[in-house]
Amino acid sequence: MKRAVSVLLVAALAVSSLAACGSKSASKKEDDKFYIGGIGPTTGGAAIYGTAVKNAAKIAVDEINEDGGIDGHKIEYKFEDDQSDAEKSVNAYNTLKDWGMQVLLGTVTSTPCVAVADKTAQDNMFQVTPSASTTDVLANGNVFQICFTDPNQGTASAQYIAENKLASKVAVIYNSSDVYSSGISDKFIEEAKNEKLDVVATEAFTEDSKTDFSTQLKKAQDSGAELVFLPIYYTEASIILKQADTMGFAPKFFGCDGLDGILSVENFDTSLAEGVMLLTPFAADADDEATQNFVKKYKDEFGEVPNQFAADAYDGIYAIKAALEKAEATPDMSVSDLCDTLKEAMSGVTIQGLTGGDEGLNWEPTGEVNKQPKAVIIKDGTYTAM
Amino acid sequence: MKKMFDKNNTKKATRDSFVTYGIVILVFIIVQVMVGTGSMSSLMQGLLVPLCIYSIAAIGLNLCVGYLGELSLGHAGFMCVGAFSSAFFTKYMVDTGMNENLRFVLAIIIGTLTAALFGFLIGIPVLRLQGDYLAIVTLAFGEIIKNVMNVLYVGKDSKGLHFSVSDASALKMEEEGKMIINGPKGITGTPHQASFVIGIILILISLIIVYNLVNSRTGRAVMAIRDNRIAAESVGIPVTKFKLMAFTISAAVAGTAGVLYAHNLSTLTALPANFGYNMSIMLLVFVVLGGMGSFRGSMIAAVLLTMLPEVLRGLSDYRMLIYAIVLIAMMLFNWAPKSIEWRQRHSLKGLFSKKTKGVQ
Numbered sequence: 001m002k003r004a005v006s007v008l009l010v011a012a013l014a015v016s017s018l019a020a021c022g023s024k025s026a027s028k029k030e031d032d033k034f035y036i037g038g039i040g041p042t043t044g045g046a047a048i049y050g051t052a053v054k055n056a057a058k059i060a061v062d063e064i065n066e067d068g069g070i071d072g073h074k075i076e077y078k079f080e081d082d083q084s085d086a087e088k089s090v091n092a093y094n095t096l097k098d099w100g101m102q103v104l105l106g107t108v109t110s111t112p113c114v115a116v117a118d119k120t121a122q123d124n125m126f127q128v129t130p131s132a133s134t135t136d137v138l139a140n141g142n143v144f145q146i147c148f149t150d151p152n153q154g155t156a157s158a159q160y161i162a163e164n165k166l167a168s169k170v171a172v173i174y175n176s177s178d179v180y181s182s183g184i185s186d187k188f189i190e191e192a193k194n195e196k197l198d199v200v201a202t203e204a205f206t207e208d209s210k211t212d213f214s215t216q217l218k219k220a221q222d223s224g225a226e227l228v229f230l231p232i233y234y235t236e237a238s239i240i241l242k243q244a245d246t247m248g249f250a251p252k253f254f255g256c257d258g259l260d261g262i263l264s265v266e267n268f269d270t271s272l273a274e275g276v277m278l279l280t281p282f283a284a285d286a287d288d289e290a291t292q293n294f295v296k297k298y299k300d301e302f303g304e305v306p307n308q309f310a311a312d313a314y315d316g317i318y319a320i321k322a323a324l325e326k327a328e329a330t331p332d333m334s335v336s337d338l339c340d341t342l343k344e345a346m347s348g349v350t351i352q353g354l355t356g357g358d359e360g361l362n363w364e365p366t367g368e369v370n371k372q373p374k375a376v377i378i379k380d381g382t383y384t385a386m
Numbered sequence: 387m388k389k390m391f392d393k394n395n396t397k398k399a400t401r402d403s404f405v406t407y408g409i410v411i412l413v414f415i416i417v418q419v420m421v422g423t424g425s426m427s428s429l430m431q432g433l434l435v436p437l438c439i440y441s442i443a444a445i446g447l448n449l450c451v452g453y454l455g456e457l458s459l460g461h462a463g464f465m466c467v468g469a470f471s472s473a474f475f476t477k478y479m480v481d482t483g484m485n486e487n488l489r490f491v492l493a494i495i496i497g498t499l500t501a502a503l504f505g506f507l508i509g510i511p512v513l514r515l516q517g518d519y520l521a522i523v524t525l526a527f528g529e530i531i532k533n534v535m536n537v538l539y540v541g542k543d544s545k546g547l548h549f550s551v552s553d554a555s556a557l558k559m560e561e562e563g564k565m566i567i568n569g570p571k572g573i574t575g576t577p578h579q580a581s582f583v584i585g586i587i588l589i590l591i592s593l594i595i596v597y598n599l600v601n602s603r604t605g606r607a608v609m610a611i612r613d614n615r616i617a618a619e620s621v622g623i624p625v626t627k628f629k630l631m632a633f634t635i636s637a638a639v640a641g642t643a644g645v646l647y648a649h650n651l652s653t654l655t656a657l658p659a660n661f662g663y664n665m666s667i668m669l670l671v672f673v674v675l676g677g678m679g680s681f682r683g684s685m686i687a688a689v690l691l692t693m694l695p696e697v698l699r700g701l702s703d704y705r706m707l708i709y710a711i712v713l714i715a716m717m718l719f720n721w722a723p724k725s726i727e728w729r730q731r732h733s734l735k736g737l738f739s740k741k742t743k744g745v746q
Binding site: 083177206 | 427428429431432433436529533536537553554555569570571574578651652653655656657658659660662696699702703706
């Protein structure tokens with residue numbers, strides 16, 4: 001019983017903290033501002049993506065605010081960490097809702113995005129995801145993507161390799177426990193058949209065995225692959241490159257947007273990544289003015305070369321701006337009304353954007369984006385357009 | 387002599403259990419009032435169901451660790467089994483036009499029973515081991531479950547169910563066939579049916595089951611085995627039977643938590659973060675912090691530790707550091723001998739007991 005009292009005290013503490021949190025919800029919102037929230041991992045394994053999105057969106061928001069805002073309304077922006085975990089992501093979403101969010105830019109990674117998309121559909125909140133590429137997020141019609149869907153990336157990669165005759169014998173190493181990775185590799189293998197590419201080895205690894213790839217590489221080497229397709233994230237790819245180098249296996253490496261970021265991996269000898277090709281809609285050394293401006297600002301403010309996730313997030317904010325302008329929306333509209341008007345406006349919006357290529361970005365009413373894929377190659381330690 | 391001992395003990399235990407039910411119901415009422423008056427933030431409202439989930443899982447694990455005295459590091463695995471089996475059922479039945487509530491009740495029963503079945507099957511070989519060995523084997527079991535879920539593909543079309551462990555195209559489904567479990571993508575689009583009310587009901591049911599179990603003849607036998615296996619065996623207690631029973635019930639309760647988990651988010655994937663050993667260890671932390679053998683304590687620990695990182699969001703990345711420090715501080719406050727001594731000297735209970743000394 002002695003303990004019971006102390007336990008009761010703790011319970012009282014818990015309840016009072018509950019109450020404390022409750023009272024915070026009365027947010028001090030300003031009427032004349034759009035509240036845009038962002039969600040993504042800024043800690044944990046996918047932190048580079050979340051941080052890039054967080055920073056780039058901030059640049060875009062600052063630019064818009066300096067120019068006088070959207071039809072005279074400034075933007076208020078806040079970013080929450082989700083550690084790339086579905087449950088945490090929903091918590092982050094609720095935190096932002098308490099803050100007064102009207103439009104969501106996020107989430108960055110796919111699985112959490114499915115969970116959050118379900119919540120935004122319930123609340124009827126307009127959501128633009130910079131990089132969640134699975135088609136599952138599009139189920140409810142209120143989510144728009146800035147990045148390609150996974151199936152599109154797989155198909156486009158296979159077509160690109162075949163069209164440019166990069167190789168005829170291809171090996172695939174993918175993460176079978178990851179939605180993004182298995183989504184791309186399934187479609188890649190399917191499309192490779194149509195393109196008469198010879199997939200000589202398909203090797204999988206899982207979340208628990210992502211530190212040693214010598215078996216997979218050995219099999220790829222033995223199968224005589226000229227090109228290894230890596231539809232995976234950069235952390236594992238950096239290990240693969242290192243181990244392939246130690247084994248003396250030097251095929252061409254080809255990846256998707258997940259490889260973007262490989263040059264910022266700590267303690268990774270970037271010379272190993274020389275010649276790695278990746279399909280991404282953004283190259284930091286492109287010579288158009290918008291890109292150069294953005295890269296310069298990003299470097300000045302955060303000391304790094306922005307990757308494709310940053311560019312997607314930057315475009316995401318501008319896409320939201322374009323949609324808000326087209327819909328002639330005002331900040332005093334309710335979240336649900338905003339969503340309804342923005343959903344209609346979005347399919348008529350075209351923006352040039354950093355990732356738009358020659359034709360710019362526009363959206364299907366389903367939320368899927370239309371834009372051109374670009375391939376970049378890593379040369380002299382930077383991403384260079386091919 | 388024996389009778390008196392029993393009576394006093396039972397009385398105390400009953401009072402203890404009713405205090406716990408009371409706290410749960412009180413929290414429920416407070417929360418309902420706060421939600422009703424709109425004074426609760428969306429974050430807290432969103433956390434209500436996860437808090438129930440982890441409380442239930444902690445109750446389940448506490449039965450195993452606190453009363454059976456066996457360290458299990460595989461309870462996330464049982465949660466995983468419960469989650470996937472129930473979500474599978476719900477997805478399978480979703481377009482048959484079955485009553486939603488009935489479907490959810492059946493899903494809870496199916497998830498719980500499947501977890502119990504796995505607990506039973508794992509228990510047969512595993513409970514022959516003791517201490518560290520058991521911990522390692524349950525750890526391995528949890529990982530196996532998680533990995534099996536990651537390679538499992540199940541689809542449904544007009545011909546029935548198709549299974550595969552290689553990839554989706556190996557299912558050879560008809561065009562209009564629908565994926566139910568899609569390998570690493572898990573189960574998506576499970577209807578959102580878990581609510582705080584159901585969570586509280588399940589907590590109460592789990593509590594009633596475990597309290598009645600530990601205060602019964604069976605529970606005393608289980609504790610006797612924990613305290614001295616040889617002595618228990620020598621007075622004729624069937625050790626294996628009771629161990630297996632407690633372990634199975636513990637797994638079943640964890641499975642119930644899994645069912646709630648599956649019906650709370652629209653995506654269910656078996657990742658290291660939610661069903662890996664990290665989660666098992668997290669559950670163990672709830673149990674150890676709250677006190678082995680104290681269901682109430684483990685519930686409170688689960689609530690506090692689940693809420694803490696979310697409440698600390700304002701500190702951005704420092705919250706991870708603060709979380710760890712708070713965990714250490716709480717562990718010390720609760721369990722360091724000096725701190726227990728200090729608390730006894732300064733507790734409110736001390737003040738009360740002086741006044742009521744004459745009565746006792």
